[in-house]
Amino acid sequence: MTRRFVMEFERPLVELEDKIAELRTLDLTDKPDLATEIAILAQEIDQLRHETYEHLTPWARVQIARHPDRPKTTEFIEALFTDVIELHGDRLYGDDEAIFAGFGTLSGRRVVILGHRKGKTTKENVRRNFGSPHPEGFRKAMRVMRLADRFGLPIVSFLDTAGAFPGIEAEERGQSLAIAESLAALSQVAVPVVVAGIGEGGSGGALAIGFGDRLIMLENAYYSVISPEACASILYKDSSHAETAAGCLKMTAEDLVGLGIVDEVVPEPFGGAHNEPEAAFVAIGERISAALDELDGQERATLVQRRYERLRAIGVYA
């Protein structure tokens, strides 16, 4: 039997569940006391399950967002879009598999799809750098954004990255420039841009394809200026304070609605999208379509102007 992946915050619950499963294999015919004990334990487990998943802390949500079985961009695309054609390469250096770019049809509507692409297997993850793009990934996204603009196709973008790839070659090939240019391009495309945060939203690498006219997020997705671990290692010189940092950074979908950055939180199946991916696909698909409906028929110049005004309004100062 393969053991399921256990997140840190659910470990106490899973240990009890394992225990009761073991107890239930015993022959209890002449042990009525033990049967009562098991019944009580079962009740306690139900209570703990409720406490564990009903009120998830920011740090628990980060763990869910990183769950290896959490549905990835590729699965959302397969589930929601038909007639998908992937477009490869940045026309400069290479094809970065950490970014998906292409055409697809969502409930009859033809769009351009962008997304960070993590792998399912170790082999895929090695090729895709666990969804952390190099400059050529952002340049591919930018190239395809401009195609969308030129041919009047709305853009749907899926966010799921720990961040832009931190490496020597990424710096040599202009990680900063690629991200900045992508930000500038995305601010100017005169087609609707709908962004869906489905997992990790790590800093500039997420932002490069991560803002638009509507920003929706699955309830356990996060979006943050810095990873909680990196924040903790800067502030406390110790990454074990990541849990505290995750709370302070206000990086959950719900927090970001409060800050005026996220438009809508999309509820997930109990315990996280990995428990019932189909439900997550349907929920996200509906909300993306609804957002695109709202943006239909807007003048090109109006779209760009309103997007600018949305960005201009972000910030708190005296």
Add this chain to the structure above:
Amino acid sequence: MPIADWFKARESRKYTPASDKSAPAEVPDGVWVKCESCKHIIYEGELVADQRVCRHCGHHFALSAPERIGSLVDEGSFVEKDAGLSPGDPLSFSAAKPYGASLDKAREQSGLNEAIVTGSAAIGGHDVVIGVMDFRFVGASMGSVVGEKVARAFEAALSQRKPLVMVISSGGARMQEGMLSLMQMAKTSAAAARLSDAGVPYISILADPTYGGVTASFPVLADVILAEPGARIGFTGPRIIEQTIRQKLPKGFQTSEFMLEHGMIDSVVPRSELRDTVGLLLEYLSAKGGER
């Protein structure tokens, strides 16, 4: 230009006064500084006269925003805008050290309300809009106020059709304002895109250090990107890269010279030549009077 004159001119415009610590003109005689590069002991007065460049090895020391403005713009031409714009604490951020306390300390040490000073000035006789970051203020990280002042500077340059000059040094996005800080990258980049579209010149000068979310936004979207010699410039900080790849970084990695070699910036310009270089660039970029 003697920096003391500039400070006098500045005071007459009711500029927020800098503290003694940050005002080299007020440093008493007999203060000595050790060059962090060549280890020579330099007389503070000499360092001020040399715009804080070591005369032994050419090492460029950090400049405060007031010092930078003094060294770059035509004497007496600077008029500050939005000086009163002050950061809040929108996340009530209190991990390790309350954000409010960091801000108080930064204000006290720098005499500034935020990590960037913006306004109008002239360089070589060209009227410009200018923004200068000050590393003393929470590592010149970009939060809501820095993003807002940058966006306003771009908008002022656009509406007045005046060239924009930005002097950058920053540790990156300000984590104590969370996603509000990250979004300033998009906001400032969008503002830069509009200025570019309008054909108004924009020159950025990258000083030591320029990192993270700040590098990956408005600074590298300039028409001409200059950097001071030896400045550390990059996206991901060297320690994080070393941890990821588990090897030492090559010497000179993420310096101005490295950026030049990889085709990411236009030129490395010593501080002593910056004013003339920017003035000459403005001659070229204003050839059509900014119209197109």
